[in-house]
Amino acid sequence: MFPQRLTDGYRAFLGGRFAGEQSRYEMLAETGQRPEIMVIGCVDSRVSPEVIFDAAPGELLVVRNVANLVPPYEPDRDSQHGTSAALEFGVQALRVKHIVVLGHAFCGGIRAFADEQEPLSPGDFIGRWMSQIAPAAANLGPRAPDDDGTYLRRLEFASVELSLQHLMTFPCVRILVERGKLALHGAYFGIASGRLLVRDPDTGRFEPVVDGLAGRSSTIGF
Numbered sequence: 001m002f003p004q005r006l007t008d009g010y011r012a013f014l015g016g017r018f019a020g021e022q023s024r025y026e027m028l029a030e031t032g033q034r035p036e037i038m039v040i041g042c043v044d045s046r047v048s049p050e051v052i053f054d055a056a057p058g059e060l061l062v063v064r065n066v067a068n069l070v071p072p073y074e075p076d077r078d079s080q081h082g083t084s085a086a087l088e089f090g091v092q093a094l095r096v097k098h099i100v101v102l103g104h105a106f107c108g109g110i111r112a113f114a115d116e117q118e119p120l121s122p123g124d125f126i127g128r129w130m131s132q133i134a135p136a137a138a139n140l141g142p143r144a145p146d147d148d149g150t151y152l153r154r155l156e157f158a159s160v161e162l163s164l165q166h167l168m169t170f171p172c173v174r175i176l177v178e179r180g181k182l183a184l185h186g187a188y189f190g191i192a193s194g195r196l197l198v199r200d201p202d203t204g205r206f207e208p209v210v211d212g213l214a215g216r217s218s219t220i221g222f
């Protein structure tokens with residue numbers, strides 16, 4: 001049976017948001033989508049880009065995968081590259097102007113890699129997928145024995161940084177960035193606090209995006 005939660009939610013959507021935005025949906029159906037911003041986010045159910053950025057239909061092109069990773073450009077024929085295909089669609093077909101890699105606190109994929117846990121699935125897609133961040137972890141050096149949790153946050157930041165570097169290995173991305181037609185951004189969502197940090201391209205540091213609005217205080221930090 002189709003989940004009742006979804007039937008109820010759909011009914012609420014139809015009478016609420018869809019009713020209020022039907023003309024926008026009709027226009028998008030007629031003219032096609034033209035989002036200017038692409039977001040590469042995590043599958044984590046707490047980090048929905050459309051919710052965090054209060055997006056209307058047609059505004060964000062979103063691709064989500066485990067730990068918001070962009071693999072390097074690998075045009076081989078033996079593998080399937082879902083994220084790379086979405087990237088190509090966004091950049092070459094829709095001509096988005098911005099790509100945001102959205103990391104987040106308490107990322108299960110990052111933690112699984114850092115803790116060297118058993119793969120979450122017997123098929124081990126996740127273990128192989130997460131091994132991509134090994135260079136980011138190598139850059140950070142070993143985790144301190146008395147680490148208070150900051151290591152995971154630094155690894156979450158570093159994996160966003162690595163994905164930004166991987167984006168530039170795609171010829172279609174690099175050319176448009178160099179021409180000033182496409183901008184790449186790193187961001188990080190704090191979940192418990194609601195804080196949004198954005199990577200400063202000059203310093204590489206992640207800073208609050210809104211002055212004086214550091215999100216709600218939270219007893220568990222981020």
Ligand SMILES: [Zn+2]
Nearest residue numbers: 042044067107
């Ligand atoms: Zn995650």
